[in-house]
Amino acid sequence: xxxxxxxxxxxxxxxxxxxxxxxxxxxxxxxxxxxxxxxxxxxxxxxxxxxxxxxxxxxxxxxxxxxxxxxxxxxxxxxxxxxxxxxxxxxxxxxxxxxxxxxxxxxxxxxxxxxxxxxxxxxxxxxxxxxxxxxxxxxxxxxxxxxxxxxxxxxxxxxxxxxxxxxxxxxxxxxxxxxxxxxxxxxxxxxxxxxxxxxxxxxxxxxxxxxxxxxxxxxxxxxxxxxxxxxxxxxxxxxxxxxxx
Amino acid sequence: xxxxxxxxxxxxxxxxxxxxxxxxxxxxxxxxxxxxxxxxxxxxxxxxxxxxxxxxxxxxxxxxxxxxxxxxxxxxxxxxxxxxxxxxxxxxxxxxxxxxxxxxxxxxxxxxxxxxxxxxxxxxxxxxxxxxxxxxxxxxxxxxxxxxxxxxxxxxxxxxxxxxxxxxxxxxxxxxxxxxxxxxxxxxxxxxxxxxxxxxxxxxxxxxxxxxxxxxxxxxxxxxxxxxxxxxxxxxxxxxxxxxxxxxxxxxxxxxxxxxxxxxxxxxxxxxxxx
Numbered sequence: 039x040x041x042x043x044x045x046x047x048x049x050x051x052x053x054x055x056x057x058x059x060x061x062x063x064x065x066x067x068x069x070x071x072x073x074x075x076x077x078x079x080x081x082x083x084x085x086x087x088x089x090x091x092x093x094x095x096x097x098x099x100x101x102x103x104x105x106x107x108x109x110x111x112x113x114x115x116x117x118x119x120x121x122x123x124x125x126x127x128x129x130x131x132x133x134x135x136x137x138x139x140x141x142x143x144x145x146x147x148x149x150x151x152x153x154x155x156x157x158x159x160x161x162x163x164x165x166x167x168x169x170x171x172x173x174x175x176x177x178x179x180x181x182x183x184x185x186x187x188x189x190x191x192x193x194x195x196x197x198x199x200x201x202x203x204x205x206x207x208x209x210x211x212x213x214x215x216x217x218x219x220x221x222x223x224x225x226x227x228x229x230x231x232x233x234x235x236x237x238x239x240x241x242x243x244x245x246x247x248x249x250x251x252x253x254x255x256x257x258x259x260x261x262x263x264x265x266x267x268x269x270x271x272x273x274x275x276x277x278x279x280x281x282x283x
Numbered sequence: 284x285x286x287x288x289x290x291x292x293x294x295x296x297x298x299x300x301x302x303x304x305x306x307x308x309x310x311x312x313x314x315x316x317x318x319x320x321x322x323x324x325x326x327x328x329x330x331x332x333x334x335x336x337x338x339x340x341x342x343x344x345x346x347x348x349x350x351x352x353x354x355x356x357x358x359x360x361x362x363x364x365x366x367x368x369x370x371x372x373x374x375x376x377x378x379x380x381x382x383x384x385x386x387x388x389x390x391x392x393x394x395x396x397x398x399x400x401x402x403x404x405x406x407x408x409x410x411x412x413x414x415x416x417x418x419x420x421x422x423x424x425x426x427x428x429x430x431x432x433x434x435x436x437x438x439x440x441x442x443x444x445x446x447x448x449x450x451x452x453x454x455x456x457x458x459x460x461x462x463x464x465x466x467x468x469x470x471x472x473x474x475x476x477x478x479x480x481x482x483x484x485x486x487x488x489x490x491x492x493x494x495x496x497x498x499x500x501x502x503x504x505x506x507x508x509x510x511x512x513x514x515x516x517x518x519x520x521x522x523x524x525x526x527x528x529x530x531x532x533x534x535x536x537x538x539x540x541x542x543x544x545x546x547x548x549x550x551x552x553x554x555x556x557x558x
Contacts, residue, residue, distance in 0.1 A: 074338030074414040120344030
């Protein structure tokens with residue numbers, strides 16, 4: 039793939055026409071499923087589209103889910119078979135899906151103010167309906183927005199972004215073709231701070247190149263936080279004007 | 284949440300009296316408002332999303348694959364759905380998939396999926412039912428109908444087609460036009476089947492039953508509607524302890540009711556596609 043397509047042109051343009059530090063088109067909406075869930079959001083990052091429903095905080099359905107001093111979060115992820123160019127049906131117990139679920143779950147257990155809801159549960163359902171790279175980051179961003187919509191208190195937004203390294207060039211927010219051509223990492227930060235709540239890198243990369251990648255990903259996270267924040271404020275304002283809560 | 288004895292008897296009395304009285308004041312033939320959209324997913328050949336008033340939601344994507352076939356007349360269609368909250372291959376999922384798959388296979392002419400003598404399209408219909416409160420069959424069928432209406436299959440590239448039909452069939456692997464607009468609608472001459480479910484309470488028949496209404500029903504009946512008539516019929520269990528014993532009259536009544544409901548829904552869904 040990489041040999042036939044020019045991933046990064048000498049003029050500094052990527053295959054979709056972006057510069058190295060530009061994120062893909064970002065669109066988000068909250069409170070999209072008001073009837074079926076307590077909090078919901080839809081996120082589009084480029085051609086990746088994720089729907090998130092949050093149910094709770096509520097009384098646990100199972101006794102085994104009760105944690106006496108904090109809320110228990112469970113994450114379920116459904117990948118639509120039609121989400122990629124080639125149709126592919128994944129079983130529900132696919133190891134990659136399980137891994138993503140558990141990393142999102144562990145991250146949000148620390149990001150929400152968990153001790154305020156002892157003996158209760160929050161169910162997060164994520165549906166990936168279209169994927170074009172950056173699935174984990176879209177899931178994390180969607181979960182943040184849905185949790186905000188559900189009124190779950192959090193320390194700050196959790197925002198995620200990917201960054202890759204092609205030779206010595208850092209590229210921000212990769213799409214699927216770029217992801218297959220270079221090592222990349224997914225990073226999530228707590229709001230606009232420099233606190234990292236998730237860092238995932240599954241490929242080999244030289245140690246001295248890790249830092250520029252992390253710096254780029256962090257600036258991407260901060261940018262995405264601003265985009266999400268403006269959407270949340272816009273939504274809150276429109277609800278205030280309508281007078282509906 | 285299960286209904287209490289009082290609630291159950293109140294509901295079943297009000298639904299079985301003549302004229303019946305539904306809890307939400309609807310007519311026997313009246314549907315709740317739906318929110319529908321077609322062509323929402325760029326990675327599919329056809330897609331649709333329908334959301335019901337009670338929060339039930341379904342997304343269907345149709346994808347086509349090219350396969351080599353030995354027997355030319357087979358129709359290759361696979362229907363699959365994922366009901367969130369239920370385990371895979373649950374009875375409900377089997378009912379939904381098998382009903383739709385049989386209905387589409389029986390009605391779709393194999394010439395529509397023909398590419399060359401050797402190659403055919405295989406159609407995959409995949410649904411996700413994000414949430415359902417009432418029986419998801421009608422929801423899934425309507426969404427599938429809309430997604431199939433939206434489905435486009437690419438045409439062969441003009442330069443890969445030779446002077447006559449024989450040349451065209453000689454070509455090994457079909458080459459498709461790279462322009463997405465250069466494609467044919469699957470439903471130009473064919474209209475997809477529509478499966479509708481009605482519940483029977485005493486002598487009365489109701490379409491688009493809510494979860495509570497289904498809880499007190501004697502059972503359900505599904506009809507497959509295709510090309511202006513009812514082509515299939517099946518009794519469905521709508522609750523665990525349903526009697527599933529109906530009189531001939533109520534079955535024929537239900538078929539009539541469903542036929543007229545299907546006609547209206549088909550018209551409405553076609554309007555959504557064109558608007």
